[in-house]
Amino acid sequence: MAAAATRLGSRDTVPASSTTAPAIEIQGLRKTFRRGLGARHVALDGLDLVVEPGRVHGFLGPNGSGKTTTIRALLGLVRADEGTMRLFGHQVPEALPDVIRHIGAVVESPQFFPHFSGRRNLRLLAQTAGVKRRRVDEVLEIVGLHDRAKDAVKAYSLGMRQRLAIAATLLKEPSLLILDEPNNGLDPAGIREVRDLMRGLADGGVTVLLSSHILAEVQQVCDSVSIVSRGRHVVTGPVAEVLAAGASGDVRVRVEDAEYAATVLTEAGLPVRRDGELLIVSDVADPSWITQVLARRRLFVSELTPIGADLESVFLDLTGTTPVPGRSGQVGEPFAAGLGAPPRTDGKPPPPPRHATAGPAETPQRREADNDGQDRA
Amino acid sequence: MRLWWVELRRLFGRRFTRLALLLLIGLVAAMVVSAGYGSRKTSENDLARAEQAAAQERSDQRARCETAHAGGAATPQRDRSAAPSPTVPASASASAAPRVSATPRTTATPSTSATPRTTATPSTSASAGARALATPTPASTATGSGTAPVGSLEPPLPGEFDGVDCATITYPTATDMMDHRTFSFRDEMPARAAFLAALLALVGYLVGASYVGAEWQHGTMAGLLLWEPRRVKVYVAKLFALFAGLIAVGVTTYAVGFAAHWAVADLLGDAGGVTRGLQGSLGLVVVRGIALALAIAACGFAIAYAVRLSAAALGAAIAYIVGAEIGLRVLTQESQRWLLTENITAWLNRGTKIYLSDCDSTGRCTEKILDLTMWQGGAYVGGLALVLAVVAAIVFARRDVT
Ligand SMILES: Nc1ncnc2c1ncn2[C@@H]1O[C@H](COP(=O)(O)OP(=O)(O)OP(=O)(O)O)[C@@H](O)[C@H]1O
Numbered sequence: 001m002a003a004a005a006t007r008l009g010s011r012d013t014v015p016a017s018s019t020t021a022p023a024i025e026i027q028g029l030r031k032t033f034r035r036g037l038g039a040r041h042v043a044l045d046g047l048d049l050v051v052e053p054g055r056v057h058g059f060l061g062p063n064g065s066g067k068t069t070t071i072r073a074l075l076g077l078v079r080a081d082e083g084t085m086r087l088f089g090h091q092v093p094e095a096l097p098d099v100i101r102h103i104g105a106v107v108e109s110p111q112f113f114p115h116f117s118g119r120r121n122l123r124l125l126a127q128t129a130g131v132k133r134r135r136v137d138e139v140l141e142i143v144g145l146h147d148r149a150k151d152a153v154k155a156y157s158l159g160m161r162q163r164l165a166i167a168a169t170l171l172k173e174p175s176l177l178i179l180d181e182p183n184n185g186l187d188p189a190g191i192r193e194v195r196d197l198m199r200g201l202a203d204g205g206v207t208v209l210l211s212s213h214i215l216a217e218v219q220q221v222c223d224s225v226s227i228v229s230r231g232r233h234v235v236t237g238p239v240a241e242v243l244a245a246g247a248s249g250d251v252r253v254r255v256e257d258a259e260y261a262a263t264v265l266t267e268a269g270l271p272v273r274r275d276g277e278l279l280i281v282s283d284v285a286d287p288s289w290i291t292q293v294l295a296r297r298r299l300f301v302s303e304l305t306p307i308g309a310d311l312e313s314v315f316l317d318l319t320g321t322t323p324v325p326g327r328s329g330q331v332g333e334p335f336a337a338g339l340g341a342p343p344r345t346d347g348k349p350p351p352p353p354r355h356a357t358a359g360p361a362e363t364p365q366r367r368e369a370d371n372d373g374q375d376r377a
Numbered sequence: 378m379r380l381w382w383v384e385l386r387r388l389f390g391r392r393f394t395r396l397a398l399l400l401l402i403g404l405v406a407a408m409v410v411s412a413g414y415g416s417r418k419t420s421e422n423d424l425a426r427a428e429q430a431a432a433q434e435r436s437d438q439r440a441r442c443e444t445a446h447a448g449g450a451a452t453p454q455r456d457r458s459a460a461p462s463p464t465v466p467a468s469a470s471a472s473a474a475p476r477v478s479a480t481p482r483t484t485a486t487p488s489t490s491a492t493p494r495t496t497a498t499p500s501t502s503a504s505a506g507a508r509a510l511a512t513p514t515p516a517s518t519a520t521g522s523g524t525a526p527v528g529s530l531e532p533p534l535p536g537e538f539d540g541v542d543c544a545t546i547t548y549p550t551a552t553d554m555m556d557h558r559t560f561s562f563r564d565e566m567p568a569r570a571a572f573l574a575a576l577l578a579l580v581g582y583l584v585g586a587s588y589v590g591a592e593w594q595h596g597t598m599a600g601l602l603l604w605e606p607r608r609v610k611v612y613v614a615k616l617f618a619l620f621a622g623l624i625a626v627g628v629t630t631y632a633v634g635f636a637a638h639w640a641v642a643d644l645l646g647d648a649g650g651v652t653r654g655l656q657g658s659l660g661l662v663v664v665r666g667i668a669l670a671l672a673i674a675a676c677g678f679a680i681a682y683a684v685r686l687s688a689a690a691l692g693a694a695i696a697y698i699v700g701a702e703i704g705l706r707v708l709t710q711e712s713q714r715w716l717l718t719e720n721i722t723a724w725l726n727r728g729t730k731i732y733l734s735d736c737d738s739t740g741r742c743t744e745k746i747l748d749l750t751m752w753q754g755g756a757y758v759g760g761l762a763l764v765l766a767v768v769a770a771i772v773f774a775r776r777d778v779t
């Protein structure tokens with residue numbers, strides 16, 4: 001897959017109405033599903049999303065937070081109640097017939113005709129859009145299904161179906177690729193291949209919107225992410241900034257005489273915890289200061305690592321879905337971590353826990369080290 | 378344009394479509410076999426024997442007629458000591474078939490009874506032969522004397538020959554007395570062509586429903602809409618694909634059906650009399666039959682499309698048959714006018730008559746005939762298909778695809 005990805009630059013022209021237009025621009029999107037007699041369910045509650053072109057953008061959120069619904073609305077499968085959506089500056093769903101040929105999408109476990117072969121399924125799709133027949137074999141090659149292309153899709157494994165779905169999105173040589181849980185069922189090799197494929201495409205100028213629950217994957221491949229919760233936008237920004245927003249400011253220190261070092265650092269006014277051989281120092285604005293303090297007492301640091309938050313903990317924190325021991329969090333229930341909100345029954349969500357555009361300026365633990373230079377020796 | 382072609386290919390790639398086509402081929406083959414079964418050409422011998430038998434029968438009838446006119450109803454009765462009573466009309470119907478049908482025929486004037494028969498040559502020659510044979514038969518001489526031989530004949534029923542001129546009895550003819558079946562393309566093909574239309578409609582309904590129903594059930598509709606988001610276009614393309622496929626299948630089926638039936642008639646029956654007029658009317662049956670199949674197929678397609686389930690079309694068909702064709706028909710006679718079967722019959726058979734008996738509280742009934750014309754039937758079936766198709770298109774254009 002990866003080798004072939006480089007052949008996949010975006011199609012001749014990005015169909016942007018203006019060159020600076022975001023690939024995806026969603027404002028105030030609302031969607032209420034009616035279930036049965038009168039029962040309503042708010043799936044999207046004024047959701048905003050902006051995806052700049054030429055990037056891999058992660059689209060994250062707990063189960064039922066409205067990611068798939070957003071994607072469906074964007075692609076004209078679901079009619080939104082309110083809000084505006086633009087793809088490359090074109091208002092959708094009105095302009096969808098014009099822009100759709102530049103968009104490839106995998107929407108939540110896509111389906112194929114089970115009795116037709118993989119190749120035949122792709123050919124039927126290709127013909128509807130006038131894509132050349134040769135392209136079908138090319139994309140089958142890219143996703144590694146070439147040898148099984150003659151088999152009926154019903155004989156495919158889950159991962160093979162997923163590969164076929166990805167192949168289908170590539171048929172059009174898209175400028176925007178929307179992948180809703182593309183890793184569903186893929187083996188490690190497949191996951192890496194998809195990752196390389198996405199990177200390759202993005203390097204060629206293609207915008208990728210990736211919705212996934214595999215946060216390590218998102219952290220690796222995405223340039224920027226958006227997190228949504230309960231149908232609302234929570235945070236958007238480059239991955240590094242979102243991570244920094246959730247960073248604790250803790251630093252891990254390894255030093256010969258941990259006991260003494262802990263005393264020294266405590267005297268210097270820093271909260272210190274022992275972690276086996278190591279020390280965890282909290283609220284450190286500038287880690288080099290630790291080296292300074294210790295060096296003056298002739299304690300030499302052999303390891304000094306700022307403990308960055310990973311996307312998972314940021315995600316759990318921001319969406320309020322951190323599991324609490326002894327209690328099973330329910331889908332759609334806010335603040336499972338026990339922030340006090342009762343399970344909702346009125347169909348209207350409370351404001352999300354944090355609503356911010358992440359950036360270095362907002363890193364909460366940043367604090368001036370006012371006791372710089374003090375030495376008790 | 379491109380889309381309907383793709384859909385057409387998918388339609389014929391489906392297993393269900395292929396199965397349905399096999400079923401259609403099987404049914405057409407069964408029709409052809411039924412045409413040829415027991416049929417054989419009429420030889421000179423057959424004709425001579427039939428003519429003789431017909432002449433015998435006619436002279437018997439004349440003898441009975443004359444007995445009746447002579448007021449001899451009582452005379453034969455003593456000869457038929459075994460039979461209980463001649464007043465029971467059932468005794469007439471229990472006898473040979475030609476005789477039964479002879480009863481209404483003989484009451485008619487010669488010109489009327491000749492009308493449906495004029496095209497058939499044997500009858501003319503048979504009646505000529507009958508006239509020649511008429512005088513010297515023992516039966517006619519026996520009638521004069523009123524003695525024993527009359528006893529071999531069934532006695533005339535009271536009023537059976539009232540107002541009949543015994544000399545004008547020209548029925549039955551040789552064709553009625555044939556002892557074998559001869560498949561006649563000319564006589565039987567129009568009805569068979571109409572039956573073929575019903576088969577095509579059935580296949581169209583099932584294929585149309587399954588073709589879109591499966592698409593919903595497999596969840597491939599969403600995938601298709603990612604390639605062509607204009608839903609009305611998608612809908613129309615699918616409907617057109619179904620129509621195109623059905624027209625192709627219909628024309629082929631009719632061509633093969635006609636050819637096979639003609640071959641059977643040529644080999645085992647009577648392939649004669651295929652005039653320009655017959656060809657023209659068969660051509661019109663084909664046109665009407667295919668139009669019917671399209672309308673019915675559109676109904677199945679629309680129901681399955683709107684409900685997103687193939688089985689919905691099947692359920693609707695069963696519900697309709699039980700609720701309307703059986704239920705309504707039993708409840709109110711007048712409603713027959715709105716039943717599909719009657720309207721389809723009218724469309725295929727260039728009009729139909731619905732017999733309604735209008736009974737008052739005293740139990741006296743008067744029969745009323747309701748004429749349903751071809752165009753009324755066609756407009757009704759076509760209108761129904763159009764309404765269903767439009768409703769399904771609107772539902773599809775508005776509902777979320779998830
Ligand atoms: N067709 C539908 N009818 C009714 N409710 C629906 C429908 N589709 C989605 N929903 C509801 O809308 C909400 C958002 O669903 P959606 O599929 O967008 O979530 P998601 O973010 O994709 O979740 P996941 O991570 O599990 O895929 C859910 O509460 C879901 O129950």
Ligand SMILES: [Mg+2]
Nearest residue numbers: 067068108180
């Ligand atoms: Mg989803």
